[in-house]
Amino acid sequence: MSDDERIARETVAKVSRLARLALTDDEIDETTAQLAKMLDHFADIDALELADVEPMTQPYPLRNVFRDDVERAVLDRSEVLAQAPKAVDGRFEVPPILGLEES
Amino acid sequence: MSGTSSDTFLIDGADGSYEMVVGLEVHVELATATKLFSGSPNRFGDEPNTHIDPVTLGLPGALPVLNRHAVELAMRIGLALNCTVQPCTFHRKNYFYPDMPKAYQISQYDVPLNVDGWLDLPDGTRIGIERAHLEEDTGKSTHVGGSGGRIHGSASSLIDFNRAGVPLVEIVGRPDIRTPEQARQYVNELRAILVAIGASDAKMEEGSMRVDANVSVRRPGDELGTRCEIKNLNSVRSLGRAVEYEARRQVALVEAGERIRQETRHWDEGDGRTHTLRSKEDADDYRYFLEPDLVPLDPGDEWIETVRAGLPPLPAARRTALAETTGAPADGEAVMVVVDRDQDAYVLAVGEAGGDVARALVHVKEAYAEQGAEPTVPAADLAALTTMEVAGELTATQAKQVLAEIVANGGGDPAAIARDKGFEAMDTGALEVMVDEAIAAQPAAWEKFCNGEDKAVGALVGAVMKASQGQADGKAVTALLRARRG
Amino acid sequence: MTAHDVPTTAIDIAAAVRAGIVSASDVVERHLAAIDAHERDVHAFNRVLADQARAAAAAIDAAVAAGDDPGPLAGVPVALKDNLCTRGVPTTCSSKILDGWRPPYDATVVTRLAAAGAIAVGKTNLDEFAMGSSTENSAFGPTRNPHDVERVPGGSSGGSAAAVAAGFAPVGLGSDTGGSIRQPAALCGVVGVKPTYGLVSRYGLVAFASSLDQVGPFTHTVADAAAVLEIIGGHDPMDSTSIPEPVPDLSALLDDGVDGLRVGRITDLPTGADPDVVERVEAAFDALAAAGATIVDVEVPAFTYGLTAYYLIAPAEASSNLARYDGVRYGLRVDAPDTNAMYMATRHEGFGAEVKRRIMLGTYALSAGYYDAYYGKALKVRRLIADDFARAYERADVLLTPASPSVAFAFGDKTDDPLAMYLCDTYTIPSNLSGHPGMSVPFGTGAHDLPIGVQVLAPALHEPTMFRVAAELERAAPPTPAPRMIDVAVGGAGSAR
Ligand SMILES: [Mg+2]
Ligand SMILES: [Zn+2]
Secondary structure, X not given: OOHHHHOOHHHHHXXXXXXXXXXXXXXXXXXXXXXXXXXXXXXXXXXXXXXXOOOOOOOOOOOOOEEOOOOOOOXXXXXXXXXXXOEEOOEEEEOOOOOOOOO | OOOOOOOOOEEEEOOEEEEEEXXXXXXXXXXXXXXXOOOOEOOOOOOOOOOOOOOOOOOOOOOOOEEHHHHXXXXXXXXXXXXXEOOEOOEEEXXXXXXXXOOEEEEOOOOOOEEEEEEEOOOOOEEEEEEEEEXXXXXXXXXXXXXXXXXXXXXXXXXXXXXXXXXXXXXXXXXXXXXXXXXXXXXXHHHHHHHHXXXXXXXXXXXXXXXXXXXXEEOOOOOOOOOXXXXXXXXXXXXXXXXXXHHHHHHHHHHOOOOOOOEEEEEEOOOOEEEEEEEOOOOOOOOOEEOOOOOOEOOHHHHHHHHHHOOOOOHHHHHHHHHHHHOOOOOOHHHHHHHHOOOHHHHHHHHHOOOOHHHXXXXXXXXXXXXXXXXXXXXHHHHHHHHHHHOOOOOHHHHHHHHHHHHHHOOOOHHXXXXXXXXXXXXXXXXXXXXXXXXXXXXXXXXXXXXXXXXHHHXXXXXXXXXOOOOOOHHHHHHXXXXXXX | OOHHHOOOOHHHHHHHHHOOOOOHHHHHHHHHHHHHHHHHHHOOEEEEOHHHHHHHHHHHHHHHHOOOOOOOOOOOEEEEEOOEOEOOEOOOOOOHHXXXXXXXXXXXXXXXXHHOOOEEEEEXXXXXXXXXXXXXXXXXXXXXXXXXXXXXXXXXXXXXXXXXXXXXXXXXXXXXXXOOOHHHHHHHOOEEEEOOOOOEOOOOEOOOOOOOOEEEEEEOOHHHHHHHHHHHEOOOOOOXXXXXXXOOOOHHHOOOOOOOOEEEEEOOOOOOOOHHHHHHHHHHHHHHHHOOOEEEEEOOHHHHHHHHHHHHHHHHHHHHHHHHOOXXXXXXXXXXXXXXXXXXXXXXXXXXXXXXXXXXXHHHHHOOOOOHHHHHHHHHHHHHHHHHHHHHHHHOOEEEEEOOOOOOOEOOOOOOOHHHHHHHHOOOHHHHHHOOOXXXXXXXXXXXXXXXXXXXEOOOOOHHHHHHHHHHHHXXXXXXXOOOOOOOOOOOOOOOO
């Protein structure tokens, strides 16, 4: 695959929306070119035979790690809210919620 | 039009009828002391943002550690719903929303804890359970400055993270429900099970149990139709109304030759309709991947069997037991209510104390059902009361008054209370005097009664009851009057 | 005794402080003076914690005076990478998006160091969110290499490496996701250790790539690195991926030598290392052989695919880990008429170019339709790499490679080409993917008389063997030159032992 086929500009634009990064048109162009070049480089693994290989997600095989259902100290609300860009009535304030998925 | 019984519900079209197909997704908050991945309290109704810690707030550097008790409660749910409990993993579900602190929800994806179970409705219908998985709850947004707290038109939103990270089990039912009544029964039965096993308080009004309904319609026997998901179902009653409204809306669309769009809809209790919330056409891309901050969960046979062995008898089995002992029908109102309010053991205890369980069932249904709490009256007192009643020493009306007194005092000897209230069984002589007086006072009624008009006895009995201030036994009075007529 | 007599290694400082020979306050003043003299040239720190350090030193001195145990690292100044949470002290990750954020809690490693008597003297510069190999991607300007201030210190933990090299602190903490401790250690001429994944708690380390990140020390000596790792390592119930075992005893083994150990040479190692680097690695093999080790040839065929697997996996995890920087609860917010626009504007403004590039790459690699081709495939390659290492470790106790393909390079050399920068981590990345430990030990100099580090790799939890080999290399190494920005009369922080 050549650089310009590796990733489409529209894909990059869609990914930037998914990632909530407001890229300018120029930045999208630039990112498209850079990602294409990287993906081209990353094509070295395309030739590997991986059908029977188990994916590895964590380096050290642990299982069943738990904590007991016991209360621990909570954070001080005023200390936390003092860090917030905006807080009202003990809560974090955000501008109107539009264009977002409620799940 | 349509049928209304619980086993058929068909919506007529111009050319044959349609059936509704409903699958319910129920989120329940688990009754743990702390959150799913941190030690902040899991408690409803406190000051906003007081149950917060680095994990709950998604602070940089914070890491989740799984609450063992939450896993155990989730296993109880799975086992109570006849699921297979299996080794499983956690995934991140990535999406941005201000009440989602990390911008991802830790949930279970392709390998959930519980799979492939079922729930039997009281009417006998078996509803499949696809899965019941563990996940964390979000915070709560309050929209201010708009009309009626709605998101549209609001000036800003305020976020409280007390609920964020509270352990949830999402129970995904298969689309096996065919009537609004079955939908209601499913939620009621599920709630009864969850409460019985101590997994959740399952209060729809407080949001500790949240129901979404997937509704589609089809000609019986056809493939599944396009479904719409309905949110904001805050009561069992809303659920029944909403699925019925939605099914009819879809049938109307199909009949009009229109296409049903897959979308999420919002139930408006005010106007009794569902409204488009958002279209699913630009499908979400949640970029699920295995949560690298957690390790796999493998409950293992030993733990599973310990949890299974520790499960209490479930509501259906308790209803059967209660029905057998009392002779009342298992799906009758009295048995349903008494088991739902956790009073069945009490009724059975009355029987063990030598009382009459059938009478006790009725009393408990009436006296304790509203309280929804453990009765504080010793079972022996209720047993004694039922015995007096069955022996005819107290009328039903008198027994009710005595019981009210016993409940108010947290116990008491029914015989003594009856005596204090002057509820001695009226001697026959006194009753005969009253009957004579009633006949004398209402000669017209007496004549009609003597001419075979049985209905006329009511006026005479009523007069006796009045004269005795409710203490006469109605049946005994009727018997006396019949005897007089000859 | 005067401040000039303050020892330069952590072990010696702690011994002197515990014995009452030197006060912790003298130790701190000596290091604050070095910072005062040279920080403007080096820019190792985002923030120097002078007052806090003086107060901590006074407390140590009081403990010593009272006859209480001040801890095994009593009075030892530590430079903390600014992606480790410190309660009440700004923790920026060298990003505008967290500028001014004061965490309400301490990272586990920070708590453990303090409990051992160590004293935090500052938060060090890094590539933004640890993404980079030169510390040029900092929102607060680059750190300069104390050995040549026209050159980079490496990265992403360049600030901690430079702080130790410059004598600002005998101990630095860094984080290593793809080489971010070992590569700057090599470029700055200090010891740098990436422990086995899970040996050191990640609680309070601001995540870059969760399945790869590990915290580890920078020190002048192998013995100091062992002493620090013994403090910060070991099980932490706050980190589910923390291995539930105590940290192995390392300090006791350092003089055991390498007689009988098998040292592996990877015959199919990716090429691209500069000749001066290759020469020093060969010299290291010779030194170990001379000390009684057996050199064996091994193959790690998938080593060469590490870069690709890493640059798909790490950005994927990062894209999710960095999604929380949304302007709602802490850090930067750029106002906008609705929340979604606020997200877009805040993240565009708050993140630097390299961070955005990796978020884009990672979001893409995870997105619908591309997961299998990129992220999913990379996870399988990761398995191949781990399997290849496992086979190699059947034949060798440790492996030796370059830590960095070159000595420190000049500012701007690689900033135009992300891929060129990524190649800096060719030799370090595979052990992050496999979760194995690795460390860089200074072993002489190369071009421009700049330091070169040799990397020792070992199987999971085989830190004891790794440290034995590192100690042998240290004994055989030519002296590291003193940093050129340092007035040797004041410092003496340059050469080890
Ligand atoms: Mg769902
Ligand atoms: Zn859910």
